[in-house]
Amino acid sequence: xxxxxxLVSGAEAEFDPTLLALTVEEAARRLSVGxxxxxxxxxxxxxxxxxxxxxxxxxxxAISAYLDAHMQPRPKSAAA
Numbered sequence: 001x002x003x004x005x006x007l008v009s010g011a012e013a014e015f016d017p018t019l020l021a022l023t024v025e026e027a028a029r030r031l032s033v034g035x036x037x038x039x040x041x042x043x044x045x046x047x048x049x050x051x052x053x054x055x056x057x058x059x060x061x062a063i064s065a066y067l068d069a070h071m072q073p074r075p076k077s078a079a080a
Contacts, residue, residue, distance in 0.1 A: 021050065021057035030063055041066070 022030065027047070028038035038058075041047040048062040 019060065021052065021059050022063075024056070024058060027058035027063055031066075 019026075024038050024042065025035055028035050031038065033041075038047070042049055042058070047058060047066050049056050049058050051057075
């Protein structure tokens, strides 16, 4: 088995950076959250999805937008 095949068959498969829309499971993996948490974020409207035929996909831009909206500002350190 090649290294690439081992990565694809393993639980931590590498993600394809060329994808524009992800499954809920792929989106959850990218955010390092569980599937249930990802569905809750979608249900609450925190992460947008798009219908594609009978499927529901999470645009990569929606993940970036979620992260941008929830970034914590770095505290400014006092000058010594």
